[in-house]
Amino acid sequence: MLASIYGAIVLGLLYALMALGVYITFRILDFPDLTVDGSFVTGGAICATMISNGYNPYLATLAGFAGGALAGVCTGLLHTKGKINGLLAGILMMIALYSINIRIMGSPNVSLLNIDTVVSPLLDEKIGIYIAVVAVVVLLIKTLLDLFLHTDLGLALRATGDNDRMIRSFGANTDRTKILGIGLSNGLVALAGALLAQHGGYTDVNMGVGMIVIGLASVIIGEAIFGMRRVWIATLAVVVGSIVYRIVYALALRVEWFDSSDLKLITAVLVIIALVIPQVRRAMKQKSVARKRTLELLGQTAGKGGRA
């Protein structure tokens, strides 16, 4: 039981990089990017193929990041320069990447068993040390992202998702900031893919299916726990959201009448609920406030009428 929780924490931390990528597109750029399902595998595919061909595992991991970023840039170009609807641009890239990923690997999957990887020295250590090392790395990347989002360029990126007309009038090329953001996002997603391939010891062309929804679930769970008041809180929320998601996932697997294949459905339902509830709540609140204020105003005018 405890071992499966520890395992879930490691997975949650590694998947947190993917969730941070989804946070960049979904929350910062306000761009629902489906490239993620493909670029996640691209990261794993490039990394696993390079490692099994004898390249340095660190270099291979970095190459995975770069490959994902390139895929993201392509989606960004399709959307901004090709004027293709954002959802469609992502789907097109996702489909294209399926073939590309098999091409990269030369087969639908690559095994990394008994090969030295970035994580293999850690696998022999105690799980606590593994968790600590991964946590440090993930928090470091999170902090770098926080810092970036406060630079002049990072502010322009955030403004692109918040009010693109405004930031254009102040001289930012919003096509470029979108491409940059989608590229960075998919780079992080692919980095997660590369690390998870090494953690799990294989890459499979289907391992990215539903990744976008898992990313969304992590972002939304994190938001529900921490809120999004500041950038560093929001990114921390995403990391925690990812861990919580993995723990829930691990616990759900232990419920007898659940099949592991049901979990995608559960994830989807979770995201749907999390997206709908705030809207219903807001609508109800607005209605009650409106009613209360109307009565107040009515009372005031009645009072005035009485005095006159």
Added chain:
Amino acid sequence: MLELTKVSKLFNPGTPNEKIALMDANLKLNPGDFVTVIGSNGAGKSTLMNIISGVLKPDVGEVRIGGEVIHHHPEHARSRWVGRVFQDPMAGTAPRMTIEENLTMAYKRGQRRGFGWGATARRRAIFREQLQRLGIGLEDRMHAKVGLLSGGERQALSLLMSTFTKPQILLLDEHTAALDPARAELITRLTDEIVRDMKLTTLMVTHNMEQAIRLGNRLIMMDKGRIILDIPQEKKAGLTVAQLLGEFERISGQQLADDRIVLG
């Protein structure tokens, strides 16, 4: 400073909905000119602004700023010369970012944005000083998200953001029209102060006739995509709203039809 030469723009060219947005417009602003623009519905006032700011490109004609031909540059590239305040108070600021962050982005108007830290201490000191000039207490709320501000506060911030880096051309696109009278008056007063203090070359579209006469040193009138009247400072001083409307009728042959007209 700003020079438009024979600028024309058609909407939906070659279709049954073809519309002349701007026809053979010539306009020259001297440095420090503060020109107010009035006109009927669809006269081409907004098109004029959009052509200068780069949202639209002219079909024919030339736009120059400081002698440089700029009409082929996209909108974001023109921000080097042009500052702009929109009619919609929501349009000029990023609501989910703080006042300080919004000012930082405005501070970098038209410059390359790199990996340098955004809101540095030195910049924050400048922002604080600038916000104090508005006199509405925003300097004490620099970490507040702009989405929490009222429409008037947001428009005051937009005005500051577009002006404090001293653009060569300032475009004000009915920037008080969406505000209640008290807030509109505040923004009008701030506009007058800022434009005067910084000697900004300004083009201001307005529906408020009284405002059009009171502010600025020149007034132009537009109708059906053309600039039909250009009133210099000497004549503008003694002008009344009634005279202005009469003049419009005389030249265009019809009454000034503007849904949102405010006589003042």
